[in-house]
Amino acid sequence: MLDDTPRKLLRILYHFSSHYKRMPTLSELGRLSGRSNIKIREGMQTLAEQNYIEWNRKMPVEKAVIIEDWERPDPSAKQQGEGQIHQQTRTTGNTDYWLYY
Template structure:
């Protein structure tokens, strides 16, 4: 499960790429998130360790490759079952 800064940065990266078809450079990323380059680097390394992004050339933020743009759900969704009798349809 991601913490708040990781989740927000992941959404910023995804939305930036979806609207502009490229990853932001450091200047744009610091302007959008109001974080320093050191804070962003730490958060990006954490996202890479969780395998949400791939960041091979760490010289710039424009080399980030998105693997997933949203947080994974650790718990499966609850199963919904269909009633076996007609009471669902006949009783209100």
């Protein structure tokens, strides 16, 4: 599970690159995230260590390549709906809508 800054940076990187077809610069990441340059570089390093992006610390941030564009689910969290009883509902189709409304 990612901390706040790396998660925010990953979302910004993904949306920025899909919208503008390029990676944001360090100053653009600072403006969009509200984080300092040091925090951005630490967050980028965290993303690189956890294999969300490919990025070398010595390279500019716009040289990063996104490997995984969304945060992985937390394996320790319970599965949604686990332990709940599900009722079978009868599906009538959409004819009721057209006949009775």
